[in-house]
Amino acid sequence: MTNTERPARTRFAPSPTGYVHIGSMRTVIFEWLWARHTGGQFVLRIEDTDRNRYVEGAEDQLKESIRRMGLMWDEGPDVGGPFAPYKQSERLDLYHRHADELLAKGHLYKCWCTPERLKQVNEEKQARKEPPGYDRHCRNLSPEERAELEASGKQYVIRLAVPLEGETIVNDLIRGPITFQNALQNDMVMLKSDGFPTYHFAVVVDDHEMQITHAMRADEWIATSPLHVMLYQFFGWEQPVWVHLPNVLGADGKKLSKRHGDTAITDYLDKGYLPEALLNFLALIGWGYDETTEIMTRDELIERFTLDRISPSGGVLNLEKLNKFNGIYIRQLSTAELTERLLPYLADAGLVGAEPSAAERARIEELVPLIQERLVVLSEAPDLLRLVFTAPDSYDHALLIPKKLDASTTQQALHAATAALRELPSWEVAVIEARLRSLTEELGLKVGDLFMALRVAATGSKVSPPLFETMHALGREETLTRLERAIASLGAVGTAA
């Protein structure tokens, strides 16, 4: 593992075909962390070489996802860099120049086979129970045949002339050397008939051109990595350090996909998982620091992240643990900070305006402490806060009347409480609590019973933030109004019964 601590250049090279998968984000995290840890650069490169799969807007969404995670790239689209452009569709000349070089050396060859013929060849191979793959027809053309096809002007692709014997070794940093028999490799297409390179050709050329030191990518690339190694050898270039990262799996141990639930990183961000919680949590899938440390700040992660601690086996996404992490990070936020992050969710729910006024902001900041330690995810805030904004529209007597009491006793108790609260000299939490506690004694009730009746009367629910804090947040007027409505609802029962 030589020179792993020298400034590393890593890259994330997605194709703009859709959203950013949470597993891809984990890859971004490792790449970013390693670049930061070594004081190197993290580059973003757009691999838009498949015009058929191009998705409008995907590139923006992808950049936005990375930005929202707080993992800005040092070089790439929008920010530029010494190796611009960072979009492969704008680097076509480069691939052609390099292809010509290898073509001249005989490591690449033109292939005029039609998709139909390719399909037919594979079907025949299949019928003979042979492994699929190109039959190298065009590699073995006679000079005359080649000249004729060359002159025909027909469409062609450029393929890799894989050595027919020997073996290719991929030195994976976390797995050690992996040996592949050359005879088993296919003459994969390097340049498509539309003149665009395939991934195999473009990554190698660009990683070399952009001086990428560590080729970190998901481990599904292991199977084709010998092709990439061959290319480096044919070019006479020094290989990057290969680091194939373990996958993020679904609960069934298979690659995480739509049927496992949310897979886009934005799904999580939108629900209100904090970027810092996600970063910490995701960093722990496939990597671990020591025996006991799990909660780590971004800076601690940067300082502690090393490649040798990446494990080779895939890891299942444990949502419950993510929830726990998110709660921890939410509780670490200051009231002001949490308020700021909650506002968009409250605006969506219509609890505050789209452009919250200073008064609304102040009001929310007052309420935030009531829910901070109860929040798992930011998007739950509106529901937790709704009881403050909207009075219960009816009362369920089964909730309102304590187990061992009846309607009239409950009604009397609430009435006494209302009177007591009305006369309070101030509306401070401690004052409310002191008065209500003494009231339980005066009434000969159990603390739990009275408080629960009051809770239901004030909030309509048996579950709420602490009673006195809630009453305080509601304000005296609103609290009394609600209690009176609860009392009235019980009175109706009394007469009906």
Next chain:
RNA sequence: GGCCCCAUCGUCUAGCGGCCUAGGACGACACCCUUUCAAGGUGUAGAUCGCGGGUUCGAAUCCCGCUGGGGUCACCA
């Protein structure tokens, strides 16, 4: 199916030949705190380290085989 990778509590992981009668975290359960829910605290259960052979005085740790799981076999990345 061929090739390749992987294999420690349900899950994420620590462990890189003796410190392991395997540590931490999430989850579960119990108790404490307590006006509910949370949060917090304490504790319990949970892994014969996939199986079988070796190597060694000694193996979760090294080697081989097996089994299981996964990945990959496109003019997609």
